[in-house]
Amino acid sequence: MSHIAMSDLRKSYGARDAVAGLSLTIGPGVTGLLGPNGAGKTTLMRMVATVLAPTSGDLRLLGLDPADREQRTEIRRRLGYLPQEPGFHRHFTAFEFVDYVAILKEMTDTRARHREVRRALELVGLGDVAGKRIRKISGGMRKRVALAQALLGEPQLLVLDEPSAALDPEQRLRFRELVSELGGDERIVLVSTHQTEDVAALCQRVIVMRDGHAAFDGTPAQLSGVADNRVWIAGSRDPRARLWWRTSEGLHRHVGDPPAGAQLVKPTIEDGYLLLVGPAAVPDAVAA
Template structure:
């Protein structure tokens, strides 16, 4: 496995645990991280990117220990943070070239060849001379992915890459991310459950800094099998009125309820709802 995490903890202050004994693994392909706000997704991504140091537990990234081999790991990973911090006065080429210099690509000709390669890979060759401030939100996200692909990294970390994009832009991103994950390990942190369903071969659901589920998306969906139904009134653990005027509910169905095929979203909501009830109990 490219990523092996065991018992990882990270606290902010004395009482706030962003991660609380998290364990999971990730291999080649697109691996999804799902979870509500405050679940620990961004903290985990920053730990995997070696930006933060864990308080406890262990990590092996690409077979190496970040506590002692951080520089070697960084040479083999690409990272798109949730807020990339673009210098908006740079052109696309200038920004990606700047990141390439930070990645210790010293030979100017070879570096520029690599910059052009990643810009072309994300479909921005025609706008490489444009200022970043003149680009759409989707194009700026693609600039972020381009810099993350510098040097053919074996591990790519993407924190909310499709946030705020329109449906057409998100479809472009899905195609791009699926290509990236063909021969390397991609960890995709997202709130977009449909992106996980479309892209990921494996998913980890975080809840309160721990793993509430780890497995294939279809295995996640199966958790709601027989526990998703339609009813004329509000019932169950979670329930909402559909456009047809009936309630779609998840939880333990009452007698006579019409069972329906669950979605990954149904299972995700069921999992988080039950975790909340267990924690409250």
């Protein structure tokens, strides 16, 4: 039962639905969640990580019901979670922090636990700074410490909320390599991100969220396909474009309905994403 299944899942805060009746099934592999701020990504991630209870709807994780206390504990035994804003105790060293989380994950054999902590820290490239206090390491390193704790015990379900934020390009490359290796046959990796490049590099499947709904669910290629024949380059800004921006070459890249004779270019995932969630989103472009 290696999948996440949700049916009419809803999380409300007062009158506002952060997640508004979402129905999805997510299987093994790396699935990316894209969406603007406030789209409901983090709320969804927190529900999948069992730290937030849905207001209504049905959620099954690895075939288990997180609403049931015993089954929730069982899910947590198989879960690795990187929260969007990891709260560290800054006086801990990187090793102490990951070791502490390892105990919370019921790893009681000291020798085996320490071996696992070292493995996780090595995986994220922090083996040589394990003894440094968290307050003394950079933001990017802290993010990797948080990632290390999520990798403890080789979890079956890995929930990573904006894992590549604060990482420099080299670290981001390494992170992509690591996560793509993690998304094996059995493991479900759910990655929430603002980085469309991450999705292109990592994910077999991408879900774009907007206002608590899934505005798109498909492959990265399908997402860029949303903008097929709708991206063009021109020397000056075309007011008919739904979105546009100036490129580093001084040209203007436009997304929307092109005028006749426009110089069409190959769309990227970002173009597709912007068409979906931009100010003039195109509802009929949603892929099933």
